[in-house]
Amino acid sequence: MKISTMAYYSHVSTGWPSLDTIIDHLRRGDNVVWQVDSIDDYQRLVTPFVNSALARNERVVYMRFARHIPLVEPRDNIVVYHLRTENGFESFSAEVHSIITRQGRDVCYVFDSLSDLQHVWATDLMIGDFFFITCPYLFELNTTAYFGILRNRHSFKAIARIRETTQVLIDVYNYQGQVCVHPIKVQHRYSPTMFFPHIKKKDELMPVINSVEATRLFSYLADHQAVSAQRRLDYWDRLFMQARSLLESGAGGAEKKDMVEQLSRLLLTRNKRLLSMIRRHLGLEDLLMIKERLIGTGFIGGKSLGMLMARKILTQDRAFDWSQVIEPHDSFYIGSDVFYSYIVQNGWWKLFMAHKTRTGYFSRAAELREKMLNGVFPEEITEQFQLMLEYFGQSPIIVRSSSLLEDAFGSAFAGKYESFFCVNQGSPEKRYEKFEEAVRRIFASTMSEDALAYRLQRGLDQMDEQMALLVQRVSGAYHQRFFYPELAGVGLSYNPFVWKKGMDPHAGMIRLVFGLGTRAVNRVENDYPRIVATDDPLVRPLAGMHDIRKFSQHYIDLLNLEQNDIQSLSVQELLEKQRPEKFDLLATRDEEADREMRRMGRPQKDIWILTFDLFLTRTSFIDWMKRMLSRLEKAYEYPVDVEFTVNFNQSDQLQINLLQCRPLQTIGDRSRVFLPSSVPPDRILVRMEGNFMGGNISQPISRIIFVDCQAYAGLSRSEKYSVARLVGRLNRQIPDREKMPTLLMGPGRWGTHTPEMGVAVHFSEINHIAAIAEISYQDGSLIPDLSFGTHFFHDLIETGIFYLAIYPESPGVEFNARWIRSLPNALEETAEEDTRLSHVVRVVDTAGLGLKLQSDVAGQRVICYRE
Structure with a gap:
């Protein structure tokens, strides 16, 4: 009797x-x-x-998320969850996962029709991924769950994936006024x-086993399922086919705009401010061109959108013919859905969900990061990767991050994610291997850790942050066995570093x-780019040949075609x-050094x-850049x-390749x-x-963390x-800035990568600081880098950290380090465990000393003093 009772409770009735x-x-x-x-x-x-x-x-739980009529009315012992789908796959899936976890074991679930998710996700791939991660978790918790899908709405591949994952799949038809129920899969059961197929007669289901009836029924079912060739396509592809037909049909502007709106929310962004810009600048033909270069499905990400938007804004400039100036781009996009599918299909979703918890945010992410370096991609994605690489041939390419939140208003994510050059030399197999590794x-x-801390600090840790990718042909030319552009750089439409009175920050x-732009966007050791104020391009923040020589670029980053890798060479x-053909335009002979060498009798x-x-001064570059930055700022x-x-x-004409455009975060005028x-x-x-940045401030200082220059220079690398x-x-002990x-x-x-050049902190290790100072120490070659425009610069600006570079040996600079050393060290x-470093690091509490940091942008003066 006991056994039969257990058997009874292991069964559930339909x-x-x-x-x-x-x-x-x-x-x-x-x-x-x-x-x-x-x-x-389905409701019946x-x-x-x-x-x-x-x-x-x-217990019955109803997951309500679709636009169709409710399937279940609230009653006792029924819990209804109203879920939001518009925030994307991750948010929706995570919420469902959380509900299932809270509800526990032995629950009966009813889900709205999965087909309705096409309205917001537009792809069967993500619907399949959702089912793939949800179904096993429900199974694990001993639940029983109902899902509905509408016939002929999904690709054969999507249905096959659902069939493979689920335990029970049943087709239900209306046949000549009768209900026909046809079990397709019933796991671990057979009769x-x-x-x-079974026909409903009164309340009974009768199997159709008579050959005459079976032939009629199966003929009907065959006709019922016979649909166009589009039936084999993902909903995503069918949607873009509709858009193409709309464009070619000569439809009215309103219809096209509606389609642009729909596709933009699936392909470009959900950000309202960016969507407003898209409506003003991008047309249906632009979106269809993006689709032609898209691998997978989903968003192309912020970096790709910024690049395309900026280019379109310039082409619409009636006051100037940018087509003669801007180098055409040749880019492919890897859709953001590929990122989630990579996690799902490699079996890491539960780990991904564990990372999303407060306790696992960093620790489980570290585990997931290691796994992600060794996963496999679906066959249909690898095929598209291969076709793209065949298109590029052996031209060098760069694979760049382009996440959903990247390069958006309020979150640049500058330098938080990786980008990799693929020199693209060698056999097809080797080139593909390098690309997939990137x-x-x-x-x-x-x-x-840096990216996670960035998201956490900005309240983005629970938002969808899918990683799309931008794959670009590297801009440049072959120079024998090297490949690099003549010049590269960063341009800001607002100059946060006006080092001379009378300069216009808005210029x-x-x-x-010189060479690849890596030295423009990163703080590179032993090197300094040229900082140019566009309203006075020849004026430098430094004076004298000694400073010009020291604070100039000494190394070039380039692609070595023989070594198949990026390389740094001294100039x-x-x-x-x-000797590059145009080098005379870029460099000046150091006649002072020539004279010194002759004096010393050297060759x-x-x-x-x-x-x-x-x-x-001799090219149109500055005029073009001023015009470009002004035009883009106006549009944005x-x-x-x-x-x-x-x-x-x-033809020896100058051309600019616009690689990226994003809103520039500024601390703001005060x-x-x-x-x-x-x-x-x-x-x-x-x-x-x-030599400061951060606007006009009047900031009390209640603590100083001081790393002694001389003592630091004497330390070992470790x-x-x-x-x-x-x-x-x-930094983590600071409760509130x-x-x-x-x-x-x-x-x-x-933030240097080389401790011989400074303190090798990650930005997450200084993000609670109110003001930061870099001190020049000549004996150890520890020299600040006025890195305006770099990734480090973006971090400072977005976090609101005031910056100053102190050159104690320069005329007019007062710096009283002795005063800091005279105060008690609270380290x-x-x-307590770090007192062995107390001769290097001093922690000085100044809360009661009236210490204040003040700056005046107009007068270009800064002072930190005791009131």
């Missing part, structure tokens, strides 16, 4: 006794998929299932007539380098191998300094930041701060002109890394 007999009842853990002609048919199956469950006093590494970079600035070494050789002076109604390369075409005119020298910590980690721990405004001071460059109280 509420239709005849059907229960045919399929030998449902089992705990069964996911039941009903393929129906209409929602009414749901109702008896729910009634039967309630009669057994079982001689189970998989025959894709995996960029996907894995979404789980880096913009440029950060310019002098490159010149010994080959004479040309020494050049990359000043770019002739290029800036916001300052912008662009990345570009510069090349000369076969009312002018009037600095005190006379402060006793013993009360001044820092006073100087220029000890220098220990200092960086200590700074990170001290407003309550404990902290000034961080240290030698050389904060022992704040980080």
Whole structure:
């Protein structure tokens, strides 16, 4: 008796006794998929299932998310969840996962029709992925769940995937006024007539086993399922085929705009501000051109959208013919759905959900990151990868991150995700291997600690952050065994670093380098790009040949075709191998160095300094960049930041390749701060002109974290890394930037990758700081980098961190480090385990000392003093 009772409770009724007999009842853990002609048919199956469950006093959960009529009315013992689908696959799937976790075991579920998800996701791929991750979890918790799908709405491949995943799949038809039920899959059960179609006669289901009736029925079913060739396509492809037909039909503007609106929300963005810009600038033909270059489905991401939007804005400029200036792009896009499918189909979704919890946010992400470096891609995606690489041949390409939130208003994500050059030399197999490795590494970079901290700090940790990719042909030219552009750089429509009185910050600035743009967007060791104010391009923030020589670019990044890798060469070494044709425009001979070498009797050789002076004055580059930045800022109604390369075409004409455009985050203009005119020298910590960024401020300072330059220079490499980690721990102790405004001071460059050049912190280790100072220390070559326009610059701006570079040896600079050293070191109280570094790192509490940091942008003055 006991055994039969257990057997009874292991079975679940459909509420239709005849059907229960045919399929030998449902089992705990069964996911039941009903393929129906209409929602009414699905509801007629749901109702008896729910009634039967309630009669057994079982819990029923209804997942309500579709636009169709409700399938279940609220009653006792029924819980209804209203789910939002418009926020995307991740948010929806995570919410369902969370509900299932809370509800626990032995629950009966009813889901709205999965077909309705096409309205918001537009692809069978993601519907299949949702079912693929949800079905096993429901099975694991011993639940019984109903799902409905509408016939002829999904590709054969999608139905096959659902059939493979579910435990029970049943077709329901209307046949000559009668209901026909046809079990397609019933896992672990079998009878001689189970998989025959069954006709409903009164309340009984009778198998169609007579050959005459069977022939008629199957002929009807064959005709019923015979649809166009589009039936084999994903809904995504069918939607774009409709768009193509609409464009070619000569439909009216309103219809086209409606289609642009629909496709933009599926392909480009959900951001309302960007959607407004899309309506003004992009047409249906633009979206169809994107689709032609799209691998997979989903969004193309912020970086791709910014690049395409900026180019279209320029082509619509009636005041200037940009087609003669802008180099055409040759890009492919890997849709954001590929990222989720990569996680789902490699079996990592539960780990991904664990990462989304408060306790697992960082720890489980580290585990997932390692796995993502070694996953496999679906066959249909690898085939498209192969076709794209065949198109590019052996031209160098760059694989760039283009996540959903990247390059948007309020979140640039500058430098948070990876990008990789593929020099693309060697056999097809080797080139494909390198490309796929680049894709995996960029996907894995979404789980880096820096990216996670960035998202967490901005309240984006629970938002969908799918990673799309932008694959571009590298802009440049072949120089024997090297490949690189003549010039590259970053342009800002607003200059946050006006180092000279009278400069117009609204004129913009440029950060310019020779070769690949890596040295323009990253803080590169031993090197400095040319900083150009577009309203006064020849004026430098530095004076004298000694400074010009020191603070110039000494190395070039390029692609070495023989070594099949990116390489850094000194400019002098490159010149010994080959001299670029236009090099005279970029560099100035160092005659002072020539004279010194002759005086010392050394062999004479040309020494050049990359000043770019002739290029800036003898070409149209500055005029074009000013026009471009102004035009884009006007269209964005916001300052912008662009990345570009510069090349000369076969006709020797200058061409600019616009690679990226995004809103430029700015701390914002504030009312002018009037600095005190006379402060006793013993009360001044820092006073100087220029070399700061962050607007007009008047900021109390209640704590100083000071890394002593001389002591730091004397540390071993491993000890220098220990200092960086200590700074990170001290940063995390700051409860609130407003309550404990902290000034961080240290030698050389904060955030460098090389500890010999500064303190190698990650940005997540200094993100609670109110103001940061980089101090020049000549003996150790620890020199600040005025890295305006770099990824580091974006982090400072977005976080609202004030920045200053202190050159104690320069005339007019006052810096009283002795005062800091004279105050008690609170390191022992704040980080007891790190007191061995107390001779290097000082923590000075200044809350009661009236220390204040003030700056005046108009006067280009900054002071930190005790009131």
